[in-house]
Amino acid sequence: MxxxxxxGANAPPRTEAQRxxxxxxxxxxxxxxxxxxxxxxxxxxxxxxxxxxxxxxxxxxxxxxxxxxxxxxxxxxxxxxxxxxxxxxxxxxxxxxxxxxxxxxxxxxxxxxxxxxxxxxxxxxxxxxxxxxxxxxxxxxxxxxxxxxxxxxxxxxxxxxxxxxxxxxxxxxxxxxxxxxxxxxxxxxxxxxxxxxxxxxxxxxxxxxxxxxxxxxxxxxxxxxxxxxxHTSFEKWLARAHRYGIMDSRLSERHSDVPQVDPWRMLFEMNALARPLLATAVMLPGPTKPVTEALMGAARMADRLGLAGVAFKSTSVAYTMEYLRGARAEAGSWREVARRIARYRQASARAGAASQEPSRKDSNGEP
Incomplete structure (x- = not known):
């Protein structure tokens, strides 16, 4: 320590007044x-x-x-x-x-x-x-x-x-x-x-x-x-996604009133076409690993062809699959997964209702 x-080399020590x-x-x-x-x-x-x-x-x-x-x-x-x-x-x-x-x-x-x-x-x-x-x-x-x-x-x-x-x-x-x-x-x-x-x-x-x-x-x-x-390692990038899934799960346990940090939100916020892949990553974390790697292979191919939009969307899905594998590992059991998803849905509904409250008051002419 x-x-x-x-x-700098010749600078005098600073006094409290010079903080x-x-x-x-x-x-x-x-x-x-x-x-x-x-x-x-x-x-x-x-x-x-x-x-x-x-x-x-x-x-x-x-x-x-x-x-x-x-x-x-x-x-x-x-x-x-x-x-x-x-x-x-x-x-x-x-x-x-x-x-x-x-x-x-x-x-x-x-x-x-x-x-x-x-x-x-x-x-x-x-x-x-x-x-x-x-x-x-x-x-x-x-x-x-x-x-x-x-x-x-x-x-x-x-x-x-x-x-x-x-x-x-x-x-x-x-x-x-x-x-x-x-x-x-x-x-x-x-x-x-x-x-x-x-x-x-x-x-x-x-x-x-x-x-x-x-x-x-x-x-x-x-x-x-x-x-x-x-950063140049794809493997380290995936490992980072996995850690984020774990840590965001712990974060959402502390702040269950903030649905914006709950990792299970990704099952509902991602594009509908991607949701089956995300669900399979949760249900079959190990067997679907090759799917993630294949997605990144497709993303790289799209990138080489100049299809940036396709490349980024494929990368997002691959990252989120590994992220949810981390959340699944942190949850442990299927029962706990179900509990956390239900909690997210409830917190999200409450947050949505709260965000509408000012407009309701305005429409009723209340202060």
Whole structure:
């Protein structure tokens, strides 16, 4: 456990009166080839360097980041702070970073992102004094997205769709993602922060608690990052989908009043043509594995033929099949599967009725 560079090579220690207004926090794991790019972009911000700091938590990288970042800090105008921990997952690393941060406003981003020069300024502007906002920024595609695997381009496609929806309909806690989000540190601490026991979806779970505590979740289209990834393994991508199914199941047990995070919603929200495949993945998790692989083979073929729409839809179905296998594994028994599906239907019906309540009052002329 260690604290790394606190500022540039010759920068004097800061007094309490010189505390930064903003802390940019990121976890890193085996990303020394990408991380310096982001840290140098953060050096070119429109906000004065004294107004922000950057906190990096190395989550047990095979090649420790602290030494190289100590050297990099000599050329950076802002305070760069580094902490190192044994590998405990991104949630634990981000939580440690937020607790160690000194700014009133915390921005969280990922180590494979790129940011524009007004990135920190845009987020800070969304947090006027006295506000309790959680601000989601836009995630755009890396300029090199066309060179990335199909599943990474599919993620970019989903980010684009989500940004349009959040811009039109507004955001909620269950939309929170750690690639580009900001909040007040005191609000984070008050709700307990990230849960390190969740190895996926810890961001969504935090967002739900922040919203339930009274924070207003907002989407800021102007606060954008560029997302590029070094993920290349299809097998790891499928394993990630499986973990999300497990973790979202645990998440929905905690927040059964939020049907938007229940994994069983996919049986009802996906295209009707895909539902039989999803159902068979739940009923026969093992035997239908080859179906998922065949779907991805068809997706790659469509991609090579320039049929992006078909490729993305096939990828969505393949991902969701593995996601529901994870939910099925977490449920254990058929009886428990039936209970969870019934609970989702009930929670969804209640949420739908609640969303209609204001219009009913308006139609009755009531205040």
């Amino acid at each position: 260690s604290d790394g560079p606190s500022a 930064p207004r903003v802390s940019v926090v990121m976890a890193t794991y085996n990303r020394l080839t990408l991380l310096p790019r982001l840290l140098r972009q953060l050096a070119r911000q429109t906000l004065p360097p004294s107004d922000y700091e950057v906190m990096v938590v190395d989550d047990g990288s095979k090649e420790p980041a602290e030494g190289p970042l100590r050297e990099l800090a000599k050329e950076l105008p802002y305070a760069l702070r580094v902490e190192t921990q044994k590998n405990a997952g991104a949630a634990a690393a981000r939580h440690r970073g937020v607790l160690a941060s000194r700014g009133d406003v915390v921005i969280i981003t990922d180590d494979d992102m790129q940011v524009p020069e007004d990135f920190v300024q845009r987020h800070l502007e969304q947090h006027p004094d006295g506000s309790r906002h959680v601000v989601l920024g836009r995630i755009d595609s890396d300029p090199a997205i066309d060179d990335m695997p199909l599943f990474e381009r599919w993620y970019a496609y989903l980010h684009d769709r989500l940004a349009r929806r959040l811009n039109e309909e507004g955001a909620h806690g269950w939309n929170l993602y750690t690639g580009n989000v900001s909040f007040r540190r005191e609000d984070y601490v008050a709700v307990g922060g990230f849960d390190p026991n969740l190895k996926q979806s810890e961001d969504i779970e935090l967002g739900i608690r922040l919203e339930k505590s009274g924070c207003r979740v907002r989407f800021c289209n102007d606060s954008y990052v560029l997302h590029g990834s070094d």
